[in-house]
Structure formats: structure tokens, C-alpha cells
């Protein structure tokens with residue numbers, strides 16, 4: 320690890336940017352052809368008609384469990400895998416209708432429950448440009464999932480078809496993929512039953528990370544257009560990232576190895592393949608927590624969610640002072656970095672830190688490239704650390720928007736900027752380049768060699784960053800590219816600002832739906848009076864901030880608190896949790912002091 324140079328955060332963050340051109344080692348040598356560990360995708364063309372009769376016959380094998388209300392939420396449908404059979408079948412039907420509605424555009428289906436325990440699973444739909452399913456269709460997915468019997472199922476399908484004027488005789492195409500969960504194959508079978516019954520063509524994209532599926536969908540739908548996103552294969556994905564990464568770090572010394580905790584999930588084999596394509600002489604990783612197929616291992620005591628929530632190393636980690644480390648979540652769409660300081664303190668570099676680093680780098684590059692008409696903006700949620708927002712607005716002087724929790728909100732807001740950097744504190748995020756910004760970058764001509772190099776690097780960044788969704792593999796390469804460029808240690812990156820101590824706690828209440836918020840979820844409107852009580856508590860703490868909202872993915876209310884010191888933060892979080900429990904129908908154990 321390089322020596323740490325102590326300097327002010329401002330200096331560390333704004334160190335002048337110097338593009339180089341000398342390649343070392345040769346990043347432009349041909350990409351290797353690697354045999355992929357998993358079989359390539361398999362396409363099935365189906366020519367049969369869409370009939371309700373076929374659908375009802377197939378549906379009989381996938382009855383809806385009684386007394387369960389399903390909701391297509393922030394993360395699609397997600398729950399115990401044993402409850403998902405009918406959901407998978409019905410999601411298959413929705414996917415087919417959505418594809419028919421969009422003239423046969425490929426719709427993606429991802430079977431995963433991300434960072435949830437291994438016994439859970441879930442499913443998400445992906446729209447043609449690789450983005451999340453349009454919100455109005457989430458409502459259709461929910462109503463179809465809840466149709467209690469065949470008649471209701473047919474009625475709901477008819478209503479969706481009529482409301483959207485869908486011609487069911489149009490072609491339809493589905494691309495699906497799944498993570499490493501043992502429940503995956505059975506759920507795939509249910510999904511395929513629906514797709515076949517509805518007479519649709521489909522492609523099994525196999526074992527993939529969630530962002531790889533998003534990539535695949537966008538590639539298939541843009542093939543042969545001016546807007547072609549890439550080759551719609553796994554190797555195409557690796558080659559695109561590898562070529563861009565090699566170009567950005569071409570003149571630089573390789574960093575010390577990065578320990579990557581893959582949460583015992585799909586990220587492990589995929590990262591291994593990616594690194595093989597890039598070349599170990601250019602990037603070195605040490606993959607840990609790669610126990611695929613070991614019962615109960617997935618996300619257990621490891622992974623990005625464990626590290627972010629617990630603010631500690633995964634148990635058994637061998638990471639010590641001087642090491643560089645990162646964690647993915649179970650479907651490899653979240654990334655956090657961390658290191659152990661010389662005094663033994665654990666230091667987390669979360670989504671907020673990644674956003675700050677990326678915004679800083681891109682702003683410098685835009686300036687160096689002479690395309691400063693391109694404006695960068697950052698999108699955060701209320702969970703962003705207060706000091707990260709101060710750093711972005713006061714030091715980088717970049718516009719920052721705060722939106723509701725959930726990637727779709729961040730993604731949509733980020734689309735409003737020329738370059739929109741968005742990250743949830745938990746490590747899910749990406750950078751979006753508008754069509755105009757891409758055009759400017761593509762056509763820019765440098766007036767000096769330095770400008771020409773900076774333009775080429777900016778171009779490479781647009782290929783390196785997954786534009787469809789947050790992607791741990793792509794984000795990791797982005798961070799590694801920036802750190803390699805600056806030859807920064809994690810500690811140097813960390814110097815941009817110091818996180819305010821923060822705490823996230825859950826409170827279980829009888830009905831979390833009574834919690835209504837405003838102002839990007841930062842204030843409660845209901846239950847009446849609770850916000851005033853929270854405000855009164857917060858006022859007692861230096862740099863205190865706390866807010867309460869109902870989780871969209873768990874049956875609980877989340878309390879977030881931050882303050883000037885660890886002790887004040889923990890006390891504030893506990894006091895607010897106690898307040899919620901007492902005044903808003905807490906059930907089970909009363910919150911305890913941390």
C-alpha cells in the first residue's frame with residue numbers, strides 16, 4: 320500500500336488531474352478468449368397462439384396460496400422461496416404482455432432476492448432499455464399476483480390487455496436469468512410454464528448477476544441501431560468493461576490486490592471471469608466468500624449489506640491494516656469498500672463515498688477534456704450521510720438532489736442531469752450520461768494532447784459504467800480506475816470527508832402503513848404529532864438528524880439517526896426508536912439501547 324500523505328480533505332479531493340498517454344503494461348493487447356464457466360444462453364422460439372385456455376390449463380399447476388397479499392415493491396416480489404411459485408408464473412404472463420405491448424421488445428426477468436437470506440427468493444422485471452419496470456405496470460403485476468382463482472386471473476389479464484390496447488397476436492420475447500439460490504431452478508420452471516403457455520419466445524440467459532441481465536436486455540433491444548449498447552452476450556459484457564478499464568488505467572501502476580467479499584453469491588464466478596478478461600497484470604483481486612452451493616452460505620455473515628449495516632468486517636475476514644477490501648451483495652448490484660486503519664479502526668467507504676469520488680473524478684475529467692458545458696449532478700436519499708452532502712455541495716460545489724428511497728427514484732432524478740451520479744448509501748448506484756452529453760463526448764476534438772487523452776478517457780468511462788442499473792462489477796472497476804489514476808490508497812480517498820456517526824435501527828409495529836412521509840421521506844406527516852416529538856429530540860444533539868419511514872421491503876419501520884459523536888448517535892437512534900414503539904403501535908420487544 321502506498322504511503323499516506325496527510326493533507327486537508329479539500330486538497331485530497333481536488334488534487335490536479337494529469338492525463339497520461341504512455342501504456343504500461345500493454346492494455347491494448349487483444350482480449351483473451353476465456354471459456355465461460357456456465358453454458359451460454361439458450362433461445363426458444365415459440366410460434367403458438369396466446370389463448371386464455373392454454374394459460375388457465377398451465378396455471379392449474381401454480382395455484383396462488385390462500386390468505387397472502389403480494390405487492391410488487393421497490394425490489395419486485397421478494398419473500399420465502401416456498402411462496403413464490405404462483406408469483407413466478409404470473410410474472411411470466413405480465414412479462415409476455417409487456418413485450419407484446421412494446422411490439423416484441425425484449426423484457427427481462429431476474430430471479431433473485433439480492434442480499435436476503437438463502438431461503439428467500441424474488442423476481443424483478445426489466446424494461447427494454449434495461450431499466451426497472453414502468454411504475455404503472457407494477458400495479459398490474461400486483462393485481463395479477465393477487466387474483467385468487469382462474470376466473471379472476473383471466474379477468475385481470477383481459478383488463479390489462481384492454482386498458483393497454485395490447486394486440487396479443489404480436490410477437491413477444493423474454494430474457495431471463497437467475498442467481499445462485501437453490502430455489503432458482505424450480506422457479507425458472509414456473510416462469511417458463513407461463514411464457515410457453517402464453518406462446519412467447521424466450522431466452523434463458525443462465526446464471527447471471529442482476530446488472531448483467533439488465534445489460535443483456537438493453538443490448539438485445541438496441542442491436543443494429545445508432546444507440547447499440549453492446550454485444551448481448553456475457554463475454555460481450557466482459558469485453559466492454561475490460562476494454563474501457565484497460566484504456567483508463569493504461570499509463571498507470573497496478574494497485575495492490577483488492578480483497579473482494581462476494582457474499583458467497585453469483586458475483587464470485589463472474590468477477591473471476593471478468594478479471595481473467597482484463598488480465599491480472601492490470602488488476603489484481605483476491606476473491607473471498609465464494610462458496611457457491613454450500614448450504615446456507617449465501618449472504619450469511621458477509622456481503623455488502625452485512626458490512627454496511629453492521630459497520631464491521633465479515634467474521635473470519637483476514638483483512639488487516641494496509642489491505643484494500645470491498646464487498647458485493649448476493650446478486651452483485653451493490654458495492655462497498657473498506658479498510659482497517661493503523662489504529663485498528665474499521666473504516667467504511669459506502670455508496671456516498673463512491674458518489675463523491677466519482678463526481679469529483681468526472682468533473683475533473685470534463686474540465687480537462689474541455690467539455691465543461693457538461694454539468695454533473697448527484698442524487699442521494701435521506702440515508703446519505705450528512706457530511707457527504709456537505710462535501711458535495713460545499714467542496715465539490717455540485718448540485719445535489721434528495722429523493723425517496725428506491726433505485727427507481729434515484730435513476731429517474733439522475734436522468735435530469737447531463738451526467739447524473741446516483742448512489743444509495745448502501746452501495747447501489749451508477750452514473751448516467753444523457754444522450755446530449757454522450758454526443759458531446761463522442762464528437763469532442765481535443766486542442767491539446769492532454770485534452771485528447773481526457774476526451775478518450777471520458778469516452779471509456781461511458782463504456783465502463785453500466786448505464787442501466789447499479790452494478791458491483793462495473794462500479795468496482797470505476798473506483799479502481801479512479802484510484803489507479805490518482806494512485807490513491809483507500810485512506811487517501813477517505814480523506815475527502817469524515818462520516819458523521821450514524822445508526823439504522825428497525826422497529827416492528829402493528830401496521831407500518833400508517834407511516835406517511837413528505838420531503839423525500841425526511842419528515843413524517845402521519846402518525847400526527849410524531850414528527851414534532853422527533854424534532855424536539857433531535858434538537859438536543861449536536862449535528863443531530865433523524866427520520867423515520869416504513870420499509871418498502873420488510874415489515875418494519877426504519878429509524879435513522881446521525882449526530883456529532885458515536886454516543887450521541889446511538890442515544891438519539893434509541894430514543895427515536897422508543898418513541899416510535901410507544902406512540903405508533905410497537906409490537907414485540909421494546910427497542911434496547913445499542
Ligand SMILES: CC(=O)N[C@H]1[C@@H](OP(=O)(O)O)O[C@H](CO)[C@@H](O)[C@@H]1O
Pocket residue numbers: 393394433702724725726743745869870871872873877
Ligand atoms: C435503508 C436501506 O438501505 N433501504 C433499502 C431497502 O429499502 P427499504 O424500503 O428501506 O426496505 O431495500 C431497497 C431495495 O433493495 C433499497 O433500495 C433501499 O435502499
Ligand SMILES: [Mg+2]
Pocket residue numbers: 433434648649650651652653
Ligand atoms: Mg442486490
